[in-house]
Amino acid sequence: MNEIPSRYNPKDTEDKWYKLWEEKTLFAAKPNPVKKPFCIVIPPPNVTGILHMGHALNNTLQDILIRYHRMKGEESLWMPGTDHAGIATQNVVEKAMAKQGKKRQDLGREDFIQRVWQWREDYGSTIIRQLKKLGASCDWSRTRFTMDDDYSKAVLEVFVRLYEKGLIYRGSYIINWCPRCQTALSDEEAPHKELQGNLYYIKYPLKDNPKEFITVATTRPETMLGDTAVAVNPKDKRYKKLIGKTLILPLIEREIKIIKDPMVDMKFGTGAVKVTPAHDPNDYILGKKHGLDFINVMHPDARMNESSGKYKNMDRFKAREIILEDLQERGLLEKVEPHALSAGHCYRCHTIIEPYLSKQWFVKMKPLAEPALSAVKKGKIKFYPQRWTKVYLSWMENIQDWCISRQIWWGHRIPVYYCSKCREDGKSQIPNPKSQTGLERGVIVSRAKPKECPVCGSSDIYQDEDVLDTWFSSWLWPFATFYWPKPSEDLKYFYPTSTLVTAPEIIFFWVARMIMAGFEFIGKEPFRDVYIHGTVRDIEGKKMSKSLGNIIDPLEIIDEYGADALRFSIISITSQGQDVFLSKERFEQGRNFANKVWNASRFILMNLEEGLVNKDLCEFAKQEELDDTNRWILSRLYSVLKETEKNIQIYRFNEAVNALYGFFWHEFCDWYLEIIKADIKNNRNQVVMYKVLEKFLRALHPFMPFISEEVWHRLNPKGGPIMVSAWPHTQQQFIDKKLEKQMRSVFELVTQIRNLRGSIDIKPEQEIEVSVYAHSKEKESLIRNSSSLIINLARLKELRLLNKAIRPQATISDVIEDTDIFLHFTGLLDINKEQAKIRDKHSQLIKIKQAKEVRLKNRDFLKNAPAQIVEKERQGIEELAQAIRRLKKMLEELK
Ligand SMILES: [Zn+2]
Numbered sequence: 012m013n014e015i016p017s018r019y020n021p022k023d024t025e026d027k028w029y030k031l032w033e034e035k036t037l038f039a040a041k042p043n044p045v046k047k048p049f050c051i052v053i054p055p056p057n058v059t060g061i062l063h064m065g066h067a068l069n070n071t072l073q074d075i076l077i078r079y080h081r082m083k084g085e086e087s088l089w090m091p092g093t094d095h096a097g098i099a100t101q102n103v104v105e106k107a108m109a110k111q112g113k114k115r116q117d118l119g120r121e122d123f124i125q126r127v128w129q130w131r132e133d134y135g136s137t138i139i140r141q142l143k144k145l146g147a148s149c150d151w152s153r154t155r156f157t158m159d160d161d162y163s164k165a166v167l168e169v170f171v172r173l174y175e176k177g178l179i180y181r182g183s184y185i186i187n188w189c190p191r192c193q194t195a196l197s198d199e200e201a202p203h204k205e206l207q208g209n210l211y212y213i214k215y216p217l218k219d220n221p222k223e224f225i226t227v228a229t230t231r232p233e234t235m236l237g238d239t240a241v242a243v244n245p246k247d248k249r250y251k252k253l254i255g256k257t258l259i260l261p262l263i264e265r266e267i268k269i270i271k272d273p274m275v276d277m278k279f280g281t282g283a284v285k286v287t288p289a290h291d292p293n294d295y296i297l298g299k300k301h302g303l304d305f306i307n308v309m310h311p312d313a314r315m316n317e318s319s320g321k322y323k324n325m326d327r328f329k330a331r332e333i334i335l336e337d338l339q340e341r342g343l344l345e346k347v348e349p350h351a352l353s354a355g356h357c358y359r360c361h362t363i364i365e366p367y368l369s370k371q372w373f374v375k376m377k378p379l380a381e382p383a384l385s386a387v388k389k390g391k392i393k394f395y396p397q398r399w400t401k402v403y404l405s406w407m408e409n410i411q412d413w414c415i416s417r418q419i420w421w422g423h424r425i426p427v428y429y430c431s432k433c434r435e436d437g438k439s440q441i442p443n444p445k446s447q448t449g450l451e452r453g454v455i456v457s458r459a460k461p462k463e464c465p466v467c468g469s470s471d472i473y474q475d476e477d478v479l480d481t482w483f484s485s486w487l488w489p490f491a492t493f494y495w496p497k498p499s500e501d502l503k504y505f506y507p508t509s510t511l512v513t514a515p516e517i518i519f520f521w522v523a524r525m526i527m528a529g530f531e532f533i534g535k536e537p538f539r540d541v542y543i544h545g546t547v548r549d550i551e552g553k554k555m556s557k558s559l560g561n562i563i564d565p566l567e568i569i570d571e572y573g574a575d576a577l578r579f580s581i582i583s584i585t586s587q588g589q590d591v592f593l594s595k596e597r598f599e600q601g602r603n604f605a606n607k608v609w610n611a612s613r614f615i616l617m618n619l620e621e622g623l624v625n626k627d628l629c630e631f632a633k634q635e636e637l638d639d640t641n642r643w644i645l646s647r648l649y650s651v652l653k654e655t656e657k658n659i660q661i662y663r664f665n666e667a668v669n670a671l672y673g674f675f676w677h678e679f680c681d682w683y684l685e686i687i688k689a690d691i692k693n694n695r696n697q698v699v700m701y702k703v704l705e706k707f708l709r710a711l712h713p714f715m716p717f718i719s720e721e722v723w724h725r726l727n728p729k730g731g732p733i734m735v736s737a738w739p740h741t742q743q744q745f746i747d748k749k750l751e752k753q754m755r756s757v758f759e760l761v762t763q764i765r766n767l768r769g770s771i772d773i774k775p776e777q778e779i780e781v782s783v784y785a786h787s788k789e790k791e792s793l794i795r796n797s798s799s800l801i802i803n804l805a806r807l808k809e810l811r812l813l814n815k816a817i818r819p820q821a822t823i824s825d826v827i828e829d830t831d832i833f834l835h836f837t838g839l840l841d842i843n844k845e846q847a848k849i850r851d852k853h854s855q856l857i858k859i860k861q862a863k864e865v866r867l868k869n870r871d872f873l874k875n876a877p878a879q880i881v882e883k884e885r886q887g888i889e890e891l892a893q894a895i896r897r898l899k900k901m902l903e904e905l906k
């Protein structure tokens with residue numbers, strides 16, 4: 012047998028095994044009619060992505076499932092790939108160009124897109140390399156990108172089909188608009204900043220009685236020129252009788268109505284709000300809901316436009332000044348109050364963005380939502396944890412149309428073409444949203460650029476400038492990755508996929524839309540289970556972010572502790588659906604466990620005789636009479652395997668891995684190996700010890716793939732990789748719950764004896780005498796039958812069973828459940844010294860307890876400390892009280 016290093020170093024093993032798995036193409040999957048398929052599609056990370064802890068958690072969970080199902084003999088495919096991430100990627104490239112003093116407009120559209128492709132070529136596989144470091148066993152030969160040629164075909168196909176069905180239309184929508192850059196910005200590109208502004212109270216006269224007014228409050232008075240209503244809350248008694256009346260909009264002298272809507276906040280301003288559907292996102296919703304007019308009062312550069320009367324061509328802020336003066340003059344400005352507000356700012360030039368009405372492309376979602384709703388209601392698709400079902404259903408029931416156009420360059424360009432000639436005719440400039448034919452004059456929706464206009468034959472044709480929202484490609488991920496719409500055996504075999512593992516923030520953006528696309532284009536759900544994991548936070552519960560400086564970099568953790576340690580640690584603290592609170596120290600637990608596995612394996616390997624290990628366990632167990640210790644560890648092994656498997660199947664990964672951890676560390680190492688150490692060359696011990704280790708390693712593999720592979724090969728150098736070995740199936744006949752319970756109580760007794768001897772100054776190597784009194788016959792016979800084990804483990808000279816619960820002379824005592832324990836101390840220690848020590852300790856603990864009690868009575872502390880800290884203090888006091896009682900008792904006994 013090869014030399015086994017005394018310390019485990021992940022750097023010696025992780026890259027080595029990953030390379031071997033890849034070389035042997037063990038991650039590859041293809042349709043196999045004799046096997047059951049199991050498939051996961053990766054949530055495609057952005058091509059600009061850099062592995063963070065959220066990815067680490069998300070992908071470890073997927074890898075556990077894939078490795079488990081692969082070992083169960085299923086044809087397991089983990090489909091990988093990256094997302095072209097329109098805005099994010101365009102930004103990265105634009106920022107790089109800005110360093111050279113260039114803008115994308117300097118390059119022009121085509122060259123800029125070339126530049127992004129080049130960027131992707133150079134840096135786009137970073138995240139894939141990082142996923143490999145984590146151990147992700149994706150079928151990399153299938154890696155997809157949402158802008159691949161084939162993938163783009165699927166995107167165009169979907170657009171055209173939806174358009175032909177009448178589900179795509181062009182309409183107006185409020186977007187974030189930078190008047191200086193003259194571009195639309197996503198919410199991420201228009202971060203909100205606090206501003207000190209004013210709240211202006213403006214009086215709008217009633218038409219019937221111009222002496223009567225309704226006063227509205229606004230921070231942007233210039234937008235009043237575009238008002239088309241004033242809204243009040245229907246519950247607001249102040250305005251009840253005014254609902255439905257007509258107002259005269261000052262300065263413009265246009266008639267507008269007073270409407271009611273529960274969206275109106277009665278506490279804001281006067282409780283009556285002006286409604287400007289073309290210049291405010293909330294007003295936009297009100298405008299749609301109440302069928303109001305949408306009046307745009309600004310040019311794209313934020314100068315007022317022809318709809319603003321005499322303010323035409325003034326800059327928006329200049330117009331504000333003049334408007335306020337004019338209102339003042341007319342006695343319509345009631346008051347001005349200072350007001351803190353938060354406004355979006357352009358991330359590029361810091362100009363205050365203008366919510367601006369523009370023409371965008373939309374998908375009608377209601378018809379798509381119907382099958383996606385009923386599939387979840389019928390349980391065809393299940394959410395874990397279940398509470399997400401409700402969130403999903405309520406969103407789907409209130410679904411809004413989806414704005415799919417973006418005014419950027421990097422992405423799938425919208426497959427809509429316009430005939431210049433037909434459009435010059437001025438007819439059907441904009442497709443009619445209500446049309447079901449999609450064949451408006453001058454608008455051509457086509458998979459490829461048309462050569463000529465089908466109406467007039469002109470070849471003067473140009474394409475829509477906009478690109479599609481990134482999610483318009485990722486919602487096709489579960490089938491476009493299989494080259495849909497081309498016919499494909501893969502799609503038939505692997506679709507519907509099995510489980511989707513994802514984070515809660517993209518349930519609407521992504522999960523719900525995939526479900527809709529799956530039903531619409533394939534006629535089947537895209538996956539059966541959706542496992543939603545929590546968010547990774549720092550130990551104080553804050554989200555990890557660069558600005559807070561609380562990021563833990565998974566690659567640094569892998570470098571320092573190993574990928575196995577990272578995987579173990581993060582999984583062991585992730586309970587289903589809960590957020591994950593992470594500190595760097597957490598990873599020590601994973602590293603310690605890897606070391607424990609290594610050291611125990613090393614011990615076993617060094618003591619293993621050749622030739623015995625290949626015995627079949629069932630046969631062997633039948634031939635050999637196994638003793639309780641061996642029967643016990645086998646029972647525990649199979650109980651734990653069963654529990655692990657059950658927990659993987661119901662997505663309780665922390666419970667699965669913690670069961671393996673507890674078993675290996677506290678049962679196999681602490682008890683079993685300890686017990687058999689003295690008789691390790693015994694055939695029974697050899698076979699059982701080997702079998703337990705090798706089955707444990709297989710169950711550990713999905714969680715800690717590298718160390719399990721390394722030990723596996725040392726255990727069985729001629730065998731194949733553990734990665735493709737069979738999952739250790741539970742052999743029910745070895746499980747003996749009664750024996751497990753008995754052994755547990757024997758170990759408890761031993762532990763308690765050890766604690767008792769630890770509480771006074773008896774050297775560990777000193778053998779002691781112990782008397783016990785069992786409260787039940789059953790316990791008494793258990794102790795009698797296990798006496799040699801107890802004597803051995805607790806280092807006893809003698810173990811006496813008493814028939815009365817009376818403390819013998821010169822003993823200190825303790826009680827566990829149904830057993831009294833008495834340790835004979837005569838001749839083992841200096842009683843005076845021991846008493847003095849205990850007295851010291853006793854008074855010390857009393858002081859600590861008193862200090863804590865004072866603290867708990869402190870009102871400030873009670874008021875300011877978090878509830879769990881207060882609770883911890885209370886528990887601490889309770890524990891101290893117990894310890895003090897024990898010491899007091901011991902003082903009485905030590906005489
Ligand atoms: Zn700007």
Ligand SMILES: [Zn+2]
Pocket residue numbers: 430431432433434453464465466467468469
């Ligand atoms: Zn034409």
